[in-house]
Amino acid sequence: MPEERLKRGYEVDENAIRFSNYFHVLRELVHRASGRLPLVASFEAKYRLGEQLYDDARALSKVKRRLYELRHPSDYPGAPGEELGVVLEGDREELKSALLLAVRVHLETLDPVKDEPSLRILRQIAERQERHIGGASVPDGDDLGALPVRLRETRELRVLPPLGEPARDDFVEVTEEGDPYLVSDLYVNGPENHVPVEAEEQKHFFHGLMDAELSAAELMARNSHEYPDMPWDFHADMARQVWDELRHARVHDILMKTELDCRWGDYPVGFSYFRSVYAHDLLGRLALFNSTSEQKAMWRHSHRRKVLMDRGQESVALVFDYLLADEVPHVHNGVRWGTYLMGGDEQAYRRKVAELRGELDETGAPRAA
Numbered sequence: 001m002p003e004e005r006l007k008r009g010y011e012v013d014e015n016a017i018r019f020s021n022y023f024h025v026l027r028e029l030v031h032r033a034s035g036r037l038p039l040v041a042s043f044e045a046k047y048r049l050g051e052q053l054y055d056d057a058r059a060l061s062k063v064k065r066r067l068y069e070l071r072h073p074s075d076y077p078g079a080p081g082e083e084l085g086v087v088l089e090g091d092r093e094e095l096k097s098a099l100l101l102a103v104r105v106h107l108e109t110l111d112p113v114k115d116e117p118s119l120r121i122l123r124q125i126a127e128r129q130e131r132h133i134g135g136a137s138v139p140d141g142d143d144l145g146a147l148p149v150r151l152r153e154t155r156e157l158r159v160l161p162p163l164g165e166p167a168r169d170d171f172v173e174v175t176e177e178g179d180p181y182l183v184s185d186l187y188v189n190g191p192e193n194h195v196p197v198e199a200e201e202q203k204h205f206f207h208g209l210m211d212a213e214l215s216a217a218e219l220m221a222r223n224s225h226e227y228p229d230m231p232w233d234f235h236a237d238m239a240r241q242v243w244d245e246l247r248h249a250r251v252h253d254i255l256m257k258t259e260l261d262c263r264w265g266d267y268p269v270g271f272s273y274f275r276s277v278y279a280h281d282l283l284g285r286l287a288l289f290n291s292t293s294e295q296k297a298m299w300r301h302s303h304r305r306k307v308l309m310d311r312g313q314e315s316v317a318l319v320f321d322y323l324l325a326d327e328v329p330h331v332h333n334g335v336r337w338g339t340y341l342m343g344g345d346e347q348a349y350r351r352k353v354a355e356l357r358g359e360l361d362e363t364g365a366p367r368a369a
């Protein structure tokens, strides 16, 4: 082991203040990205935003943990001081650059032995932020890590107005009824559970599924954005699900191009199902989407996987294998946070789910009024 003198580094208090400032920047980034995600039209841009949202959420979880290790969490992270408050008004790129600049100063100054836990977290944050800004150079500016924080205070996050409907690439046609080819028989659960096997049917089916994945990502993103006072772990779970659903959309996008001879935008999409779930409060959305729609999709996916495997469409069948695996934690998100909203009473949540399910038809769509 090299025998270098220890660096002065930061005092523990200074270190905790720095992490508090990073906390506020990352919280603002996650909150804003969650609100904006449905409004981004380009699939690629939406995908990138969701990926960065998840990176920033994981970074925030580690920053919180480090604050807990350094100082009692009831004091920290506090609220941003006045100067940081001004920084937080900046746009996304400015926030990311300012964060990266501060983390670089921190890495330069800290003692890598006494404070190795910080070193490891900060290296990871710096590497991710560099990737997010695409190698752009960071303009010189103030070191936001050194700004004072206001302890034992909290900061309210600004929530966007309710969403009308999500945005899609301008080449995607949005209609009231969506793709007329996708009849409700495709989505019924039961022994007659239909699996699309004909080429034309599969094209429409996967196109519709890609749109459904995007809507799922958008719903989870807005759950996080519109309920900022939920515990941090809820936002971390939503961020992960946003990223999962966007990855699913990407899988379908690739599958359409490479196996099914069709492309995103070949057929119209519609938002009536999205709107029917989004119209509920958080409890209703979790009950209808995570605990109903996603739970039933699990069984359909497993049946589809088996039928397609038997037919020799292995690469399509294996997509369902992973969709099924990812669906398990998504269903769990419903139970976990629905129970939380019912004051910890899981049975009360299950009754709520049963009650809301009663309002759906056999495909899971709300019965026409």
Ligand SMILES: [Fe+2]
Binding pocket: 213, 216, 244, 245, 248, 323
């Ligand atoms: Fe999905």
Ligand SMILES: [Fe+2]
Binding pocket: 216, 245, 294, 326, 327, 330
């Ligand atoms: Fe899902």
